[in-house]
Amino acid sequence: MCGKYNFQAVDHTLRDIMGAVDERLQDVPFGSKVVVFGGDFRQILPVFKKGTRSEVVGQSIRQATFWDQIQVLHLTQNMRIRNLGPEATSFAQKLLSIGNSDHLYSETVEIPEEWRMDSNDVTALIDMVDDPKGASATYPAEFLHSIATSGVPRHELQLKIGMPIILLRNLDPDRGLYNEGEYPFILCRRQFPVRAAFAMTINKAQGQTLSTVGKYLDEPVFAHGQLYVALSRATDSANIKVALNLSNQRDNTIPKINNVVYREALLPSMT
Numbered sequence: 001m002c003g004k005y006n007f008q009a010v011d012h013t014l015r016d017i018m019g020a021v022d023e024r025l026q027d028v029p030f031g032s033k034v035v036v037f038g039g040d041f042r043q044i045l046p047v048f049k050k051g052t053r054s055e056v057v058g059q060s061i062r063q064a065t066f067w068d069q070i071q072v073l074h075l076t077q078n079m080r081i082r083n084l085g086p087e088a089t090s091f092a093q094k095l096l097s098i099g100n101s102d103h104l105y106s107e108t109v110e111i112p113e114e115w116r117m118d119s120n121d122v123t124a125l126i127d128m129v130d131d132p133k134g135a136s137a138t139y140p141a142e143f144l145h146s147i148a149t150s151g152v153p154r155h156e157l158q159l160k161i162g163m164p165i166i167l168l169r170n171l172d173p174d175r176g177l178y179n180e181g182e183y184p185f186i187l188c189r190r191q192f193p194v195r196a197a198f199a200m201t202i203n204k205a206q207g208q209t210l211s212t213v214g215k216y217l218d219e220p221v222f223a224h225g226q227l228y229v230a231l232s233r234a235t236d237s238a239n240i241k242v243a244l245n246l247s248n249q250r251d252n253t254i255p256k257i258n259n260v261v262y263r264e265a266l267l268p269s270m271t
Contacts, residue, residue, distance in 0.1 A: 001039055004044035004064040008267055010035075011066055029066040037070070039060065041266050042099030042271040044225045056224070057265045072267060080209050080235055091237040099228035101261035108256035109227060111242050116255060119218040119243040126198075128241050129214040157196075202226045205233050212239040219245075220258040225261050 011030050018031030025031045039061075046059040056191040060066065078092040098105045117125055159165065202221070206229055221227045227271075234240045244255050 001041075001043060001046050001060070003048075003059040004061050006057075007037075007061055008064055008066070011064075021171055029069050040099075042061045042096075042225050042228050042261075043206055044223060045228060045262070047203075052260060057262050060265055062265065062267075074269065080232065087237065095232045097227065098231065098259055099225065099261070100266065101259060101263055105259050106261075107259060108258050109259045110254045111244060112254075114238070115240050115242045116246075117241050117243040118246045118247075119216060120247070122216070122243070125214045125243045126240060129212050136170060164197045181216075191235070193263075202230045205229060208233050209235060211235055214243065216243045217257055218243065221260055222258075224260055224262045224265060227257065229260075 010217075014031035015026050015028070016031075017024035018028075018033070029035075038075070041062070042110055045056050048059050051059075057063070078095070081088045098109055117128075119125075155217045202215075203226075210233050213230075215230045217230075221230070231240065236251050242257070244257065246255065249255055
């Protein structure tokens with residue numbers, strides 16, 4: 001989520017531009033231009049380095065100078081969960097409850113046995129996500145032995161059909177070639193700024209839709225909406241695995257993980 005100052009800068013710029021045509025438009029949000037925002041306040045808020053809770057919430061677009069003149073429309077159908085039936089409905093409702101920090105998930109969330117994995121067994125988590133029989137085939141061992149410089153494409157990049165890749169920079173945003181997502185196109189260049197995307201941070205995963213999701217949570221989440229984002233990337237609750245540190249786990253107890261939600265950052269209808 002972008003901070004409020006990004007949007008306020010656009011607002012002020014459009015007011016100045018349109019105000020040169022008609023002075024009355026200087027007092028109209030965005031110079032009377034129609035602007036559509038899209039987002040989910042349950043997801044991660046703008047990053048504020050070493051900021052307090054109030055400072056982080058204060059960066060939200062809800063604190064922008066023009067927010068009281070925004071008309072809010074709600075999308076109610078979870079398009080990411082493709083399967084129909086009671087299980088899909090229950091999973092969608094659980095995700096909303098986690099994102100809203102409802103009473104059952106206000107501080108922690110229980111991890112069911114079918115999701116649970118030991119964070120000490122990273123190989124098992126990788127094998128679960130990277131199915132060699134699926135579209136995302138395993139990568140060759142030679143690839144791991146090569147030397148790479150951070151932020152620079154590899155000298156030799158070996159790709160397989162269906163393998164997820166990520167652009168290292170915004171190549172052509174107008175055509176959808178930007179620094180996230182998967183790209184179903186044919187490479188026609190000798191050099192291309194991509195790298196294999198076998199793992200990414202929770203923050204980077206915002207906006208992604210994945211058939212199988214494995215989350216390595218050896219340490220608990222610490223920011224608003226991180227757990228909601230991590231769990232809601234999957235299209236099916238049966239394809240979720242959460243790797244936890246189970247070394248101190250008592251027998252016959254269900255592991256729990258933190259759920260950090262700043263309720264004051266949510267829209268009133270969410271809480």
